[in-house]
Amino acid sequence: MDLSAFEADNSVSCRLTSPVPDACRTEDCCLGIDEAGRGPVLGPMVYGICFCPVSKKEELKNLNVADSKTLTEAERENLFLKLDKAKSFVGWALQVLSPNTISTNMLQRVKYNLNALSHDAAIGLVQYALDCGVQLKEVFVDTVGPAEKYEEKLSKRFPGVKVTVRPKADSLFPVVSAASICAKVARDHAVKGWTFAEDLGEVDTDYGSGYPNDPKTKSWLLKYLDPVFGYPQFVRFSWSTAQTLLDSKAFAVHWDDDEEDGEKGAARQKNTSMLSYFSHSKPKGHSPTHKTHRFFTERRLQNVDTF
Template sequence: MSQSQDTSTQPVATEYIPPSVSSHFPDLHTGNSYAHYSPIPTNITPNTPSNRGTPVILGVDEAGRGPVIGPMIYGVAYLPIELQHSLLAETHHFDDSKVLTPLVRARLMRTLCTPTTDLHSNVGWAIKSLSAQDISAGMLKFGGSYNLNAQAMDATIEIIRGVISQGVNVAEIFVDTIGRPDVYQRRLAAVFPTCRVVVEKKADSLFPVVSAASVVAKVSRDVSCEVLWRGIREGRQVGEAGAMDVDGLAEDEEEAGWGSGYPSDARCVTWLKGNVDEMFGYGAECRFSWGTVKDLLEDKNRAMQVDWAEDDKEHNKLSQYFGGGVMGAKTEEQELRSWFGSGVKEVF
């Protein structure tokens, strides 16, 4: 889960739109997070009540942790343990997605999703897409305690559990780290005690299965961002009849107008400055908890400012309207019960 920035803006949707995006156009445009799982490959035997299935190695990586625009996507890839190096590294040359060109990444993803190929019959994959809207809402909840690291951990656990729930015999888990590898590894080992768990920095360049997960995540995010941008530009949901073919976009389409989506990208900042709605700010494509967006929304020349009435100093707790007490003077059970009247035994 490397945080290094990939500012490549070459269109990838002109090459291939994977099912992790084409099957979820409504979710993208409404700002919903979602998960997508491939079918179990034909060469992987699932678990049965009487027998364990094919032992697989599973890799996890993310794309889009730092951008102000678009989803953060966690990708996983899994395959029989003995095929990791021969199939992924030697035959198809998977590597950290940041060192592969957009064209190479897209073609690897297409092969992975194409029946009759060796990748399709041996490698399963999945993604968890965390929308910009949900990321920001989570970060602002509970005084900011549900930060990006906590959301990342939950997404990682969810997507691994999702694969296991399909009946896949996950024996080994390799993860590119966020934060300290030892802390992250202990947490995942506690959640998946029957699996060998390895968490390392730069895992996407060390382990081919994590490289494959990196490609899955990166292609899914790049195409998601392009779909979002084209939907905004055209004023409709991309994916409606006539708006986009799932095999690609028209070759003469220009590159995504917001560049890489990172706050340090001049094209991104220019787009943000020129596309703020004075009343509603931005749509589901922007992470409104990011400082870049906050600053623009507080700019009186770009967004409407609202003055909120101050709270009544004498009645700053709702509970004071019910029984005259303050929150904490009664137990939660007593407090809730009094909102709906006193019990019969209390009256008589």
């Protein structure tokens, strides 16, 4: 598969898949699950599965798959190409969760945390394999949250499938290592190929590791913070690092149902209200000459005068 297919649209979550080998529809199969990009404040999180017939476990191991975190970028890409060439007995699927999807879910009124999002992504991928006719008998998973509870949850969801959830599963089971490699390669390409809005100009891509404690990442977040519209959709705005910068550098927003407590009142007095950004009067019949802000173009919003 062309690796350029891993380059993500700015705000769109998507699923990428390989063909399902015929052998996986006729033989008992094992499947591994792992993710890449759980911690960074920048870029998507990618959940991956890899599956093959149980009879081919040794052949998969002989491809020298390993935990993606122990490999260089070049080694990961080389191993992904090996996996893709082994299409007669290896299949994979990826769920790419955009930064916007992650943050919107985490900040919705009904609590939906990152663990729940991760569990649902994994369950969706296993169900995809079953719907494609994969004769699934064994599932191996790198744990998210307590291993025992996660194992019980998956076992109830997929009766008849033996589920094994272990910490560091990507270093214990080759089929999980293979899933780890697919997920990591996909995330690397999505981050490198990210398309930023035109009004940002030439974007500095030297943002370090993307992890919140990286000084380069913090500097990048500060540089590309818009005081009204926040961040490009490359940023997970629900992360505390981003939230802290927004609270201190962006215009305050007043919601009608905000409680008038001392803390919120002080915060509103500290920052200029966002309404002041729109308060400049314009002559009647004035036609704006500025370009539409990326906030609107990214969300495909436009002005209307009739409904």
